[in-house]
Amino acid sequence: MPHGPGDVLDLIRHGRAQTRGDVVRMTGLSRMTISQRLADLLASGMIVEGGTTEATGGRRRRSLAFNNSQSRALVAAVDTTHTRIAVTDLAGAVIADDEIEAPVHDGPSSVLDRIAACMAAVLERSGTQPSDLCGSGISLPGPVDPATGRPSQPPILPGWDGYPVIEHLQAGLSGVPVLVANDADAAALGEHAAGYAGTTSLCLVKVSTGIGTGIVINGQSYTGVDGGAGDIGHVRVSSRQDALCQCGGRGCLAAVASGRAVARELTALGVSAAAGHDVGALLRAGNADAARLTQQAGRRIGEVMATVVCLLNPEVVLIGGDLASAPLLSGIREALYRLSLPRATRHMTLQLGSLGEDATVAGLTRLVVDHEFSAEAVNRKLRS
Ligand SMILES: [Zn+2]
Structure with a gap:
């Protein structure tokens, strides 16, 4: 298995590797290759070296961690009568949020317009530009087709079946990637x-x-x-x-x-x-x-x-x-x-x-981070 920078990031992000030594042990790569991978990840801001050091056998080691403040996520948790919108750091901590009344039976176009307006307000209030976002996630109280991100015959979302939720929201977000999930899954x-x-x-x-x-x-x-x-x-x-x-x-x-x-x-x-x-x-x-x-x-x-x-x-x-x-x-x-x-x-x-009720918000952030910082996505980003 090739160990690109994305694969190294994966080990760090999931807490399996906390030091350079851990990365060496877990990948079998040479120290020189690992130094290069970590330098790439540090230069891109995806990881940070911990300020704290730990002493092991007389040697001091700097800890490595995923950088949860390198960008932000914008999420919307839709329920049948209300929607909660939040800007979070990449660990899912809420930076700013708001809740609006938006009954889903008003139909997707009207509800998503109201969500988009609230998203813009929450972004502004938190001092976040669309370019600061690594992605956006929205949850719906119904099944979502994993291939298209569209609602899939949702029993309690009349008029939402097959609606292009991603395209609707992306229009106002300067092309930021949007993911859609079922609310219980999130x-x-x-x-x-x-x-x-x-x-x-x-x-x-x-x-x-x-x-x-x-x-x-x-x-x-x-x-x-x-x-x-x-x-x-x-x-x-x-x-x-x-x-x-x-x-x-x-x-x-x-x-x-x-x-x-x-x-x-x-x-x-x-x-x-x-x-x-x-x-x-x-x-x-x-x-x-x-x-x-x-x-x-x-x-x-x-x-x-x-x-x-x-x-x-x-x-x-x-x-x-x-x-x-x-x-x-x-x-x-x-x-x-x-x-x-x-x-x-x-x-x-x-x-x-x-x-x-923070569970859905935290889960949507997690979904966005898993998608944008998967090993494949990061290898692609850092190679180009
Ligand atoms: Zn039924």
Whole structure:
């Protein structure tokens, strides 16, 4: 395998090599070649030598690290009623952000125009020029075709199927690369990067207005051939064949256990709620009906998750989204452990995600960085 500068950067960026000595050991390249590679990476600003030195066997070594402030990322996390927009450093730390109301049922053209306007404002407020960006990422609450970056028959995004999201946003960003991801996939990547980097298999169940699962295997998002992997919201659950879902089907999990379903049940009780966002606010305010109905939704989600867990035998299962809360976790836990074989859950950690709504933002940054600083991309950049 050729060890170009991009391959050396990959070792440093993933924390596998922290000194020149590590790079020598891991690549088998000569010290002279490695000096050249590191000089190229240092000159391009992609890595920095640490100010701190460590003494090993009497020799002082300077540590090497990926330069998280060499450029910035611009990300947008779209949910059914709101979109959060942020400028981040390359580690995913938020430099400036804003949230706008933009119901997805207004259609992609209008929603993306509003997002583009907010992006421009957040860029300006953070003193960021489009030329300071290494890339941009946007997440959608629906499946995204991995080949084209376009929404792929999204059940809760009416009018978005096949829409050219990348082209729409790129027009206002001076050609900065734009990536599109499913929101649960992005949140799973964000949590993985922040707290579970050593974990080989992680799932994040996002329960907001809809329900979706992001899967990270060996540090990579697993999206499936059409971007539909983990879209568990439209699995039929036998107990409620009559419940009509937004996808047009009947008896879907999302029809009985999503934030939208809980909001409808709350409204019937006289508590006003329209979407996952509202249910989340009621849960935080300690509303007892919201807590009881969310726990009940959790039991139904846990029934479907038992199949997911048997299929993947994951090390970590996290719960995220607007409804992520103690009642949701307890409902999922109850059904999941009751219905799974002990072997499938023996070494599994099930808990709430630790980043909350920052998970999607961190995951989108990670996606942009993985794309722009992959070994191949960096070898191409530094060769030209
Ligand atoms: Zn459905």
